[in-house]
Amino acid sequence: MQALKSEEMSQLQLVEREEIDEEEEDLFEMIDKLTAHGINAGDVKKLQDAGIYTCNGLMMHTKKNLTGIKGLSEAKVDKICEAAEKLVNYGYITGSDVLLKRKAVVKITTGSQALDELLGGGIETLQITEAFGEFRSGKTQLAHTLCVSTQLPTSMKGGNGKVAYIDTEGTFRPDRIVPIAERFGMDPGAVLDNIIYARAYTYEHQYNLLLGLAAKMAEEPFRLLIVDSVIALFRVDFTGRGELADRQQKLAQMLSRLTKIAEEFNVAVYMTNQVIADPGGGVFISDPKKPAGGHVLAHAATVRLMFRKGKGEQRVCKVFDAPNLPESEAIFQITGGGIADAKD
Numbered sequence: 001m002q003a004l005k006s007e008e009m010s011q012l013q014l015v016e017r018e019e020i021d022e023e024e025e026d027l028f029e030m031i032d033k034l035t036a037h038g039i040n041a042g043d044v045k046k047l048q049d050a051g052i053y054t055c056n057g058l059m060m061h062t063k064k065n066l067t068g069i070k071g072l073s074e075a076k077v078d079k080i081c082e083a084a085e086k087l088v089n090y091g092y093i094t095g096s097d098v099l100l101k102r103k104a105v106v107k108i109t110t111g112s113q114a115l116d117e118l119l120g121g122g123i124e125t126l127q128i129t130e131a132f133g134e135f136r137s138g139k140t141q142l143a144h145t146l147c148v149s150t151q152l153p154t155s156m157k158g159g160n161g162k163v164a165y166i167d168t169e170g171t172f173r174p175d176r177i178v179p180i181a182e183r184f185g186m187d188p189g190a191v192l193d194n195i196i197y198a199r200a201y202t203y204e205h206q207y208n209l210l211l212g213l214a215a216k217m218a219e220e221p222f223r224l225l226i227v228d229s230v231i232a233l234f235r236v237d238f239t240g241r242g243e244l245a246d247r248q249q250k251l252a253q254m255l256s257r258l259t260k261i262a263e264e265f266n267v268a269v270y271m272t273n274q275v276i277a278d279p280g281g282g283v284f285i286s287d288p289k290k291p292a293g294g295h296v297l298a299h300a301a302t303v304r305l306m307f308r309k310g311k312g313e314q315r316v317c318k319v320f321d322a323p324n325l326p327e328s329e330a331i332f333q334i335t336g337g338g339i340a341d342a343k344d
Contacts, residue, residue, distance in 0.1 A: 047072075051212065053217075058084050059085075104126070107121035125262070126263055130305065143272065148184055150224040152184060162220055164217075164222060168228065174192055177195070203251075206227075206254065255297065291304070
């Protein structure tokens with residue numbers, strides 16, 4: 001790919017940014033607009049302190065949740081919800097309207113044409129894409145490549161936005177970003193500056209980091225949230241069958257938060273998952289491993305991808321489950337510059 005001069009790139013991104021900002025206005029209404037509908041500025045501040053920054057985000061919370069915010073009574077919550085409903089339509093809309101809304105979806109290149117074609121154009125915003133597989137199957141390598149490709153202009157199959165990275169296993173390597181940025185003709189320093197990173201140590205810490213993201217996403221143009229890996233801390237913090245129900249409930253809350261972030265801010269959520277040995281797999285199944293997290297995780301992810309090792313640096317990605325993609329496979333390669341097409 002031809003290297004772009006940094007000045008040209010910044011100008012390109014600036015122009016694209018303005019266009020996207022105009023479109024984004026239709027996507028979410030900021031919560032401070034409630035003051036024009038008779039809501040006290042102090043109450044708006046309480047909502048923001050609780051991680052709610054848009055009217056869309058507000059409508060994704062139950063009234064029980066909202067009354068749990070200190071200083072908000074049931075009467076206040078009812079008034080706030082009524083005001084929000086005037087700004088955001090949360091009733092029925094036609095299929096044509098849904099099709100129009102789908103035009104806001106941004107598809108971000110993976111760096112491999114074969115993988116992009118498998119995914120119908122790339123990793124999509126407004127949904128959760130889950131990648132599961134054994135260690136060294138390419139899940140984290142794809143995460144690093146997406147950190148860079150998300151920042152490309154939309155004309156170059158990028159997302160023209162920033163990246164948030166929540167790391168639960170300590171696998172993020174900033175020095176890995178440098179050659180990938182150079183491959184795409186981008187300034188590595190600028191690319192790293194546009195990635196916000198947090199290392200999570202407990203499942204509670206992981207959830208709180210998601211709550212804090214809303215403030216950042218409301219102010220700046222983010223296009224991708226990476227959680228690598230989503231299940232690791234739950235497997236550590238909850239042990240034995242006795243804690244399984246509690247674990248799955250907490251996991252469901254985490255995944256619900258991820259879904260809301262994807263839809264509220266039009267970002268792509270890419271999460272990696274681990275595999276567990278399936279004792280019931282039997283001898284007739286060639287690979288008796290299944291993704292961790294059970295049905296709770298299976299239902300939350302829109303697109304589920306299964307990664308496995310191929311020859312040498314080659315990796316195979318199979319669409320395991322998706323509403324609009326056929327069950328098919330693509331071969332890609334891990335290179336010094338990130339994910340790329342496999343060489344014959």
